[in-house]
Amino acid sequence: xxxxxxxxxxxxxxxxxxxxxxxxxxxxxxxxxxxxxxxxxxxxxxxxxxxxxxxxxxxxxxxxxxxxxxxxxxxxxxxxxxxxxxxxxxxxxxxxxxxxxxxxxxxxxxxxxxxxxxxxxxxxxxxxxxxxxxxxxxxxxxxxxxxxxxxxxxxxxxxxxxxxxxxxxxxxxxxxxxxxxxxxxxxxxxxxxxxxxxxxxxxxxxxxxxxxxxxxxxxxxxxxxxxxxxxxxxxxxxxxxxxxxxxxxxxxxxxxxxxxxxxxxxxxxxxxxxxxxxxxxxxxxxxxxxxxxxxxxxxxxxxxxxxxxxxxxxxxxxxxxxxxxxxxxxxxxxxxxx
Numbered sequence: 001x002x003x004x005x006x007x008x009x010x011x012x013x014x015x016x017x018x019x020x021x022x023x024x025x026x027x028x029x030x031x032x033x034x035x036x037x038x039x040x041x042x043x044x045x046x047x048x049x050x051x052x053x054x055x056x057x058x059x060x061x062x063x064x065x066x067x068x069x070x071x072x073x074x075x076x077x078x079x080x081x082x083x084x085x086x087x088x089x090x091x092x093x094x095x096x097x098x099x100x101x102x103x104x105x106x107x108x109x110x111x112x113x114x115x116x117x118x119x120x121x122x123x124x125x126x127x128x129x130x131x132x133x134x135x136x137x138x139x140x141x142x143x144x145x146x147x148x149x150x151x152x153x154x155x156x157x158x159x160x161x162x163x164x165x166x167x168x169x170x171x172x173x174x175x176x177x178x179x180x181x182x183x184x185x186x187x188x189x190x191x192x193x194x195x196x197x198x199x200x201x202x203x204x205x206x207x208x209x210x211x212x213x214x215x216x217x218x219x220x221x222x223x224x225x226x227x228x229x230x231x232x233x234x235x236x237x238x239x240x241x242x243x244x245x246x247x248x249x250x251x252x253x254x255x256x257x258x259x260x261x262x263x264x265x266x267x268x269x270x271x272x273x274x275x276x277x278x279x280x281x282x283x284x285x286x287x288x289x290x291x292x293x294x295x296x297x298x299x300x301x302x303x304x305x306x307x308x309x310x311x312x313x314x315x316x317x318x319x320x321x322x323x324x325x326x327x328x329x330x331x332x333x334x335x336x337x338x
Contacts, residue, residue: 027116030188031088041098041111042080050108051101054083057094093117116188119145124185126194130172130201137175137199139168141183148187156180172201 031037046052048067053060054077062072062083069077076084081098093115100108125142141151146166153163156179160168168181184193 026114027188028113029115030118031085031092031115032120032189033089033117035088035189037085037088037115038078039083039085039096039098039113039115041082041113043100043109044080045108046079046081046100049103051103052077052081053099053101055097055099056092058097088117090117118148118187118189120190121145121149121185121187121192123192124183124194126181126183126197128181128197128199128201130199134169135173136169136171137201139170139181139183139197139199141166141168141185141194143185149185150187152184152186154182154184157182170199175199175201 029037029039052062052064054062054072060071062076063070064072064074064077078084081100083096083098085092095112095114097113098111100110102108122144126139127142128137128139130137139153141153143149143166151164151166153160153168168183178198180196180198182194182196184191186192
């Protein structure tokens with residue numbers, strides 16, 4: 001239980017510390033380096049009998065009593081007690097407090113304010129980039145320092161509501177007509193505006209049917225043409241091979257048919273005329289061992305001459321010829337005797 005109470009106390013204390021730090025960071029007044037500023041304190045009933053005291057970060061910077069200024073300068077305060085600050089610097093930032101005391105020493109009125117020093121914003125530079133991937137134009141409002149800067153945009157001199165970022169993106173479809181853009185940057189103490197910019201981005205091309213680049217398309221066409229040529233060559237080779245195989249098969253079939261026709265013939269069916277043409281009566285029998293040259297040498301000159309004559313049939317061959325069929329007699333018409 002004691003540990004829980006200690007933890008709760010630490011949490012509450014840290015919350016108070018953070019709240020006080022947040023209050024210290026809150027600025028009531030803003031000023032630029034080199035600027036003059038009048039602190040807004042007004043006490044209409046201020047008189048010489050009152051004691052006026054101004055402090056900066058708890059250090060007295062002006063003190064007036066019985067109408068006499070002992071710290072500071074008389075010209076730095078107004079009749080109502082306001083304090084004039086001239087040629088402000090970053091060291092001028094901090095908490096200012098005014099206290100008015102009655103002649104009896106009681107507090108009549110008090111005022112406290114926190115002053116923050118800031119740089120004056122520089123003139124922004126407006127640039128743009130045409131992004132073909134997103135089909136948009138990206139505008140960028142560039143400034144030197146972004147501390148406490150607030151951005152605003154105008155399109156054709158009309159303020160775009162809701163656009164307070166440093167960048168702005170507009171689709172190229174909205175830039176069919178020439179349009180002008182400006183950006184403004186401001187802080188608590190100053191405001192600057194950029195020059196007018198008119199983007200000249202080209203509209204995106206119409207979408208293609210196929211998501212191919214030009215190089216990819218050329219490569220595909222070249223590959224397709226090469227494939228077609230290769231297929232034609234293969235087809236021609238196959239046709240030649242098929243034709244050659246067909247011719248070989250036809251020759252083989254013709255040879256088989258010729259062999260079959262020869263095998264079907266009988267040995268005794270050879271014509272006798274063919275035998276008589278090969279051998280005559282007077283020619284000697286040729287030995288199986290004799291060469292064709294010997295045969296030609298043994299042939300006599302008369303026999304050689306008779307080779308060119310038509311072969312004569314032997315007597316046996318003539319005897320084997322069928323007898324001629326007798327023709328019927330035709331009676332001649334009888335002529336009458338005159």
